[in-house]
Amino acid sequence: MFAAACLVLLVFDRAPGAEAVNRGLRKRRSQTPPEPPTSNATTAMDAALTVKLPAVPPFKVGRISVPHSDLTLSRIAYGSLHFPEFKDNVTGLTAALEACQKVGVTTIDLADVYGWIEDGHGAANDIFAEALKASPGLRSKLELVTKFGIRLSGGYHIDLSPEWIHESLDRYLTLFDTDYVDVLMIHNPDPNMDVQAVAQAFKEIKEARKARAFGISNFHQWEYEALRDAMAAEGLKLSVHEMETSVLHPDRITDDTVSYFSTGENELRILGWGALGGDPYGGSNLLFGSEGEREKRIVETLALKGQELALEEDAGLGKKQTVTFGPDEVAVAWLLHHPGNIVPIIGTTAVARLMAQTTPAEKIPFRDLDFDDIMSALHY
Numbered sequence: 001m002f003a004a005a006c007l008v009l010l011v012f013d014r015a016p017g018a019e020a021v022n023r024g025l026r027k028r029r030s031q032t033p034p035e036p037p038t039s040n041a042t043t044a045m046d047a048a049l050t051v052k053l054p055a056v057p058p059f060k061v062g063r064i065s066v067p068h069s070d071l072t073l074s075r076i077a078y079g080s081l082h083f084p085e086f087k088d089n090v091t092g093l094t095a096a097l098e099a100c101q102k103v104g105v106t107t108i109d110l111a112d113v114y115g116w117i118e119d120g121h122g123a124a125n126d127i128f129a130e131a132l133k134a135s136p137g138l139r140s141k142l143e144l145v146t147k148f149g150i151r152l153s154g155g156y157h158i159d160l161s162p163e164w165i166h167e168s169l170d171r172y173l174t175l176f177d178t179d180y181v182d183v184l185m186i187h188n189p190d191p192n193m194d195v196q197a198v199a200q201a202f203k204e205i206k207e208a209r210k211a212r213a214f215g216i217s218n219f220h221q222w223e224y225e226a227l228r229d230a231m232a233a234e235g236l237k238l239s240v241h242e243m244e245t246s247v248l249h250p251d252r253i254t255d256d257t258v259s260y261f262s263t264g265e266n267e268l269r270i271l272g273w274g275a276l277g278g279d280p281y282g283g284s285n286l287l288f289g290s291e292g293e294r295e296k297r298i299v300e301t302l303a304l305k306g307q308e309l310a311l312e313e314d315a316g317l318g319k320k321q322t323v324t325f326g327p328d329e330v331a332v333a334w335l336l337h338h339p340g341n342i343v344p345i346i347g348t349t350a351v352a353r354l355m356a357q358t359t360p361a362e363k364i365p366f367r368d369l370d371f372d373d374i375m376s377a378l379h380y
Ligand SMILES: *[C@@H]1O[C@H](CO)[C@@H](O)[C@H](O)[C@H]1NC(C)=O
Pocket: 089, 091, 092, 093, 095, 349, 350, 351
């Protein structure tokens, strides 16, 4: 059935860079009939693992511009928190990265603390470095979002000293054998940060062309504004803000954080971590694996919505078939539908699941009504 569906080879490889990519996407969704999905994703999470991958990608995710930079990101990003699962299995990671390439996911979210070994050095980055080495030319096709600043030696603390900023960045450059990172990102805010010192370090990095854009993660508004103003004094701007956004934790959406950071002069490109309810500490999924009442209700709502959004698909040979969507795909579609241009980060290490979660999510004929239906099921 999957193979038959793949005959429908509809490729939407939108040109990168255009400001209007996402607006265009929204328009296309409402004005033209949706493209038929290419996989029967009824059983989503686990059954997806047994799905045979298409030889030719049926669909590619779009791209989206990054404010105050010449950078674009893929509309869905791939997270590296679980990369340590690929230990001694670089071919597994290479396969996952190839699958990403096929569906147009080129933005990789990294952190030196994932798979922590010592400060500034984690197993996730080590394995990713091996995969880059195994695939010459791959680095230039990816956008590397590189987080730094969390230190665990001597207890958890944030180090945003200029020395640590430079050291952290240089570790990335050496490990990945590259001259630049795409986004250099402060992993967590430090209320005591010396914003002038950070801005000065960023200026040196910009002048040395070691980072194409700067980002923050998990910042409060006042911390952002302090750093923004210090950077403005150096002629620099922030471009990306990574924060938790998901059906499980919609707080940043409901408390207007996403609105603040996605409109007007404070517009940053928002990366959404934990987009499918993933555990930030790398444990099992907190949404789909949960026995909690709220979690079960959310998954049920998503599953029903996935059935309701069923599409008629051409199965070839004049036959039609109905395709529905899995709860995980609907969860991604929900984030993509928000007008804040959230780029959900997907972190599965299962290649087939990754394809299932990325490819159809943008194709689900999601309406404002569907967004609201799900929102109303998320009450705590
Ligand atoms: C390596 O990773 C791939 C992709 O996740 C997986 O299918 C395979 O079983 C892994 N191999 C080993 C030896 O762990």
